[in-house]
Amino acid sequence: LGYVERRPDPSDRRAKLIVATTRGARVIERAARTIREIEARYVRLLGKPGHVALRQALIRLAESPTADGTRSRGPRARSKSRPALGLQAEPLA
Numbered sequence: 020l021g022y023v024e025r026r027p028d029p030s031d032r033r034a035k036l037i038v039a040t041t042r043g044a045r046v047i048e049r050a051a052r053t054i055r056e057i058e059a060r061y062v063r064l065l066g067k068p069g070h071v072a073l074r075q076a077l078i079r080l081a082e083s084p085t086a087d088g089t090r091s092r093g094p095r096a097r098s099k100s101r102p103a104l105g106l107q108a109e110p111l112a
Contacts, residue, residue, distance in 0.1 A: 022040060023039055026038050
């Protein structure tokens, strides 16, 4: 689809790096902008405290055990050094 490409890893000849293409970077930026717009709308609708409470509730739901007893892969499962779409999560408390 042209969103990413494989490149040789300069530090390890055996490995390949998966890198966003210009097209992929544009899609990531559009997605990040959409997320920022949605977050801003929620702050306008709920106020900052309501938005924080909503985020905390959604995180609790995402981290709760599923029906089969396994844990869902919520936001905490993602590496803190590489958050989704390059966005930094703001502190909740």
